[in-house]
Amino acid sequence: xxxxxxxxxxxxxxxxxxxxxxxxxxxxxxxxxxxxxxxxxxxxxxxxxxxxxxxxxxxxxxxxxxxxxxxxxxxxxxxxxxxxxxxxxxxxxxxxxxxxxxxxxxxxxxxxxxxxxxxxxxxxxxxxxxxxxxxxxxxxxxxxxxxxxxxxxxxxxxxxxxxxxxxxxxxxxxxxxxxxxxxxxxxxxxxxxxxxxxxxxxxxxxxxxxxxxxxxxxxxxxxxxxxxxxxxxxxxxxxxxxxxxxxxxxxxxxxxxxxxxxxxxxxxxxxxxxxxxxxxxxxxxxxxxxxxxxxxxxxxxxxxxxxxxxxxxxxxxxxxxxxxxxxxxxxxxxxxxxxxxxxxxxxxxxxxxxxxxxxxxxxxxxxxxxxxxxxxxxxxxxxxxxxxxxxxxxxxxxxxxxxxxxxxxxxxxxxxxxxxxxxxxxxxxxxxxxxxxxxxxxxxxxxxxxxxxxxxxxxxxxxxxxxxxxxxxxxxxxxxxxxxxxxxxxxxxxxxxxxxxx
Amino acid sequence: xxxxxxxxxxxxxxxxxxxxxxxxxxxxxxxxxxxxxxxxxxxxxxxxxxxxxxxxxxxxxxxxxxxxxxxxxxxxxxxxxxxxxxxxxxxxxxxxxxxxxxxxxxxxxxxxxxxxxxxxxxxxxxxxxxxxxxxxxxxxxxxxxxxxxxxxxxxxxxxxxxxxxxxxxxxxxxxxxxxxxxxxxxxxxxxxxx
Numbered sequence: 015x016x017x018x019x020x021x022x023x024x025x026x027x028x029x030x031x032x033x034x035x036x037x038x039x040x041x042x043x044x045x046x047x048x049x050x051x052x053x054x055x056x057x058x059x060x061x062x063x064x065x066x067x068x069x070x071x072x073x074x075x076x077x078x079x080x081x082x083x084x085x086x087x088x089x090x091x092x093x094x095x096x097x098x099x100x101x102x103x104x105x106x107x108x109x110x111x112x113x114x115x116x117x118x119x120x121x122x123x124x125x126x127x128x129x130x131x132x133x134x135x136x137x138x139x140x141x142x143x144x145x146x147x148x149x150x151x152x153x154x155x156x157x158x159x160x161x162x163x164x165x166x167x168x169x170x171x172x173x174x175x176x177x178x179x180x181x182x183x184x185x186x187x188x189x190x191x192x193x194x195x196x197x198x199x200x201x202x203x204x205x206x207x208x209x210x211x212x213x214x215x216x217x218x219x220x221x222x223x224x225x226x227x228x229x230x231x232x233x234x235x236x237x238x239x240x241x242x243x244x245x246x247x248x249x250x251x252x253x254x255x256x257x258x259x260x261x262x263x264x265x266x267x268x269x270x271x272x273x274x275x276x277x278x279x280x281x282x283x284x285x286x287x288x289x290x291x292x293x294x295x296x297x298x299x300x301x302x303x304x305x306x307x308x309x310x311x312x313x314x315x316x317x318x319x320x321x322x323x324x325x326x327x328x329x330x331x332x333x334x335x336x337x338x339x340x341x342x343x344x345x346x347x348x349x350x351x352x353x354x355x356x357x358x359x360x361x362x363x364x365x366x367x368x369x370x371x372x373x374x375x376x377x378x379x380x381x382x383x384x385x386x387x388x389x390x391x392x393x394x395x396x397x398x399x400x401x402x403x404x405x406x407x408x409x410x411x412x413x414x415x416x417x418x419x420x421x422x423x424x425x426x427x428x429x430x431x432x433x434x435x436x437x438x439x440x441x442x443x444x445x446x447x448x449x450x451x452x453x454x455x456x457x458x459x460x461x462x463x464x465x466x467x468x469x470x471x472x473x474x475x476x477x478x479x480x481x482x483x484x485x486x487x488x489x490x491x492x493x494x495x496x497x498x499x500x501x502x503x504x505x506x507x508x509x510x511x512x513x514x515x516x
Numbered sequence: 517x518x519x520x521x522x523x524x525x526x527x528x529x530x531x532x533x534x535x536x537x538x539x540x541x542x543x544x545x546x547x548x549x550x551x552x553x554x555x556x557x558x559x560x561x562x563x564x565x566x567x568x569x570x571x572x573x574x575x576x577x578x579x580x581x582x583x584x585x586x587x588x589x590x591x592x593x594x595x596x597x598x599x600x601x602x603x604x605x606x607x608x609x610x611x612x613x614x615x616x617x618x619x620x621x622x623x624x625x626x627x628x629x630x631x632x633x634x635x636x637x638x639x640x641x642x643x644x645x646x647x648x649x650x651x652x653x654x655x656x657x658x659x660x661x662x663x664x665x666x667x668x669x670x671x672x673x674x675x676x677x678x679x680x681x682x683x684x685x686x687x688x689x690x691x692x693x694x695x696x697x698x699x700x701x702x703x704x705x706x707x708x709x710x
Contacts, residue, residue: 300651300691307651315651350687369692372652374617375581384653389700451582457657460687460694471692473653478581 049135049152051079052209053161060159063132068122070132079161080146084131093124093131100145104133111141156211164208165190167256169234171216171225178264180220180242181512184234186256192249194258201236201245202228203258210234221262236260252441253454261512290510291364293337294330294503295357297461298323299369302347307372309483315370316345318486322474323368325496330503354464358424364435364506365469366499367461370486371476379479380450381443381495384471385436386425386463387456393426424466431468431513438505439470439498446498447475447491468506472499568593570600573669574608575662575706576616582654583707584662585616586669597671601629605639608666615710619658621648627683635675636698637667646681649690656692661702668701676700 048059082097095102103112143150151160174181191206215226221242228235243265298319300306306315327338341353475482485491612618628640676698
């Protein structure tokens with residue numbers, strides 16, 4: 015039986031290889047779709063040819079574009095490219111080039127075609143770009159050849175949820191300024207760049223018909239369906255990428271709009287029974303005998319965490335009217351399980367642990383945001399939580415489903431929301447305080463594992479860095495931190511409203 | 517008068533100290549105990565010449581304190597997974613070679629090392645690993661995974677590593693990283709350049 019299965023599998027793979035070989039062979043010599051060369055002067059096509067499955071480009075075309083000389087040594091059969099005193103040497107039959115005396119492999123050898131020499135596309139990026147004064151970037155997948163100091167960000171789009179509300183994300187990398195306008199039936203994002211490297215059009219879902227290049231250059235259009243109500247888009251920059259979040263809602267005023275009398279309206283969407291964010295637990299790290307990190311000038315982590323937690327509490331309570339509980343309101347020791355228990359018992363909607371960091375080098379600075387990373391056991395528990403709900407008989411003959419969940423792994427069911435919380439914290443703190451070079455991190459942090467709600471831990475800065483110790487002790491910096499955290503809580507409330515479990 | 521008495525007392529103290537040292541050294545020699553080696557902080561820990569050795573990958577803090585860097589170092593060869601693990605950890609617990617920075621508190625020693633049939637290794641460390649830890653999530657992650665990665669990178673039969681402190685299971689070293697259960701290798705903290 016096993017042998018038969020294996021036999022079929024190997025037969026299938028052999029046929030696949032044969033099919034691929036046949037396809038490659040059939041390609042032989044064929045013209046390919048031209049590359050598009052993008053420079054300050056505009057766009058123009060650059061023809062390529064496919065020979066034996068390799069995409070080649072004429073050396074003389076490149077010579078005209080990039081102003082280099084080609085010398086052919088007819089005796090030895092060598093081919094030399096000279097650009098401003100620097101040279102690239104190739105030989106027919108050798109899939110490599112000698113660039114400034116160093117061997118650079120190429121996927122194919124140069125080929126003569128009539129009077130012209132053809133070289134593989136990689137010649138541009140591997141051999142020519144390193145010696146040329148102008149920046150040359152080959153983007154194979156989008157068939158663009160970027161020349162000079164031009165900004166052509168990659169633009170990708172996806173539908174996140176068909177909804178309604180329908181949500182989509184457009185990412186622009188590297189980040190570029192974006193202006194958003196709405197027109198009838200569409201939303202246009204104008205991206206400030208020299209050109210766009212757009213992935214193919216995206217099929218729509220829900221209230222979005224599709225996302226594709228706009229009619230104007232450097233624009234992306236989000237096309238709405240006839241049933242769409244309001245469309246909103248917000249652009250924000252994180253980690254060098256501009257993210258445009260699009261939300262399209264169904265017409266809210268369906269009933270209010272003058273409409274012909276009709277059958278009783280379908281029941282309205284379930285009314286919000288409870289605001290998604292009622293209680294927040296702030297956890298000032300360490301305390302009592304446990305001072306946490308101590309800076310060289312004597313600043314103790316436990317004091318900084320408590321001071322910032324108090325500031326955040328004041329901001330949230332006065333401006334949002336949300337209940338805030340601190341796991342410790344003064345300088346005392348509280349165990350990690352006790353901190354989680356305070357959050358779980360108060361049925362908090364968000365848990366945020368505040369800490370100050372230490373590094374083995376005094377240079378390291380910047381805030382970092384952590385959310386929980388599950389180990390294999392945690393992942394298993396997560397899958398179990400998704401699949402295994404147990405129905406228990408209750409008084410009166412009915413049943414009630416309860417989740418099977420290890421109490422000390424309560425966080426596993428909130429990993430997605432916690433990742434979102436950490437991302438908004440990173441985004442909002444970035445606008446207020448210096449961030450570490452890898453600011454958004456995942457780690458197996460003990461205090462986060464047992465809290466049964468979205469949770470994150472903020473390391474607000476390094477007390478082992480002289481400047482940061484001074485900052486963390488100052489009122490101005492502490493209130494910047496508090497403001498960033500408050501802004502993140504506001505953003506996260508929106509997230510909770512959008513992802514409300516119905 | 518007072519000066520002479522003080523001098524006499526000082527002389528007595530010195531004499532007593534010398535006597536105590538002599539007795540102690542003599543007893544140790546009698547008992548066949550090697551005098552305890554002075555703690556060598558940042559000294560390179562090459563085994564003495566003539567001892568067969570292996571090259572192990574150990575993990576130290578990068579100069580900027582941000583990551584772990586794998587460093588190939590020579591460790592005495594030992595027969596079997598457990599003795600070899602002890603040799604590797606003994607070197608890993610010592611100071612870091614330049615230009616790397618130490619991520620394990622100085623004075624931390626290996627109390628025991630054993631491996632279960634399931635491939636879980638237990639590294640039992642002295643209290644310094646926790647009591648002398650400077651704290652902070654970032655440093656604590658480096659400390660924990662320097663130990664975990666050093667075992668997993670060199671002993672292929674070990675699957676996971678749990679750190680014990682003074683023979684007991686611990687929650688964390690300094691209040692952050694969960695070490696209640698055996699941990700798997702984490703190469704996300706590792707980068708190649710110093």
